[in-house]
Amino acid sequence: MEAYKVIEIKESVFADNNREADRIRAGLKAERTFLLNLMSSPGAGKTTTLLRTIEALKGELQIGVMEADIDSVVDAAAVARAGVKSIQLHTGGMCHLDAGMTEQGLRELGTADLDLVVLENVGNLVCPAEFDTGAVKNAMILSVPEGHDKPLKYPLIFTVCDVLLINKIDVLPYFDFDLEKVREYALMRNPKLQIFPVSAKTGEGMSAWTDWLRRQVREWTRG
């Protein structure tokens, strides 16, 4: 038997998603749990990045993971093997999570004993950016093969994120990807964006990211 639960979540009934998201954040604050919403295109490396992040932080933080997927359990199986509390959320075809769907997941996961919960959102640069999930911080991954023009073409997600991981820098030599240009375009969308070039595969640059995340969790859960 697999070590994770699969939850079929339903579209939210709440008319006001933003108010619902604020309510979730207040609840998380009260129980000292930090929620990170992790977004990217399909195949940008969300799961690999998450596994590295868990590896770096699981000695000091109690971590839980919610894997949102349209229909599979591929990622939840990988995360369960990493030894943290995890559940799989099935969105039933939905292309994003809203606050109500996130709350169903948090309830099933059980967050009282957790310092950090990561929501791995559906792989999509468009729809997830439109819904506040109740996360304390939003992170996105853009991978080198996707190209440095993405902040021009998918502006909203760069605007709503607090942190941008530029992943797969190990393959920079094989792509026409300009790190300076992507920084410039992304900061045009969001001047406060924290940017970390990383390779989740080799581990390069990952400690700057995990240091940032650790600080955010400490600050939020200090009470």
Added chain:
Amino acid sequence: MEAYKVIEIKESVFADNNREADRIRAGLKAERTFLLNLMSSPGAGKTTTLLRTIEALKGELQIGVMEADIDSVVDAAAVARAGVKSIQLHTGGMCHLDAGMTEQGLRELGTADLDLVVLENVGNLVCPAEFDTGAVKNAMILSVPEGHDKPLKYPLIFTVCDVLLINKIDVLPYFDFDLEKVREYALMRNPKLQIFPVSAKTGEGMSAWTDWLRRQVREWTRG
């Protein structure tokens, strides 16, 4: 002044998208125009593939292009330089095109003199797969850096497509991507799927794809 028009399209008013899509196809058949709906994740190489395809076919076919984007004109500018009739469709934040939106584009483009129209859909593996645009055939691009597990995680788009281009095979040596596995997973979803491994960058494998497309257009427009 730029050589393309930007159209702000609105969400469709049609209750029955499938019936509307059938109506569009009948109209295209009557005027002997083939519509290809091209879908992929952000950064999989839709525009580069399209430019190569135009280069291969523009001597024999009259081609038009509709570039759907949430907000930018990056791709339309590139396509306009390739010397074919093109327009930019702005979806106003919408993550996909439906039949009604496609029809607004076709009307603005003007299709009577065209053999082949390519709709470059919004970069997204989820929502575009849910809407019949009225296209004669659906094509998708999966790029090597995205990983061979994508047919497991985004099943619907593999089911609704007639053809799958596996792009960026020039970087196969740098990724853990199994061509045989991706074939197996994709054919599980859709046994009739035509699969072409290509590199739009180097041109490798592109003639098998453009030969297939030429045959489809000839068959549809023969009358």
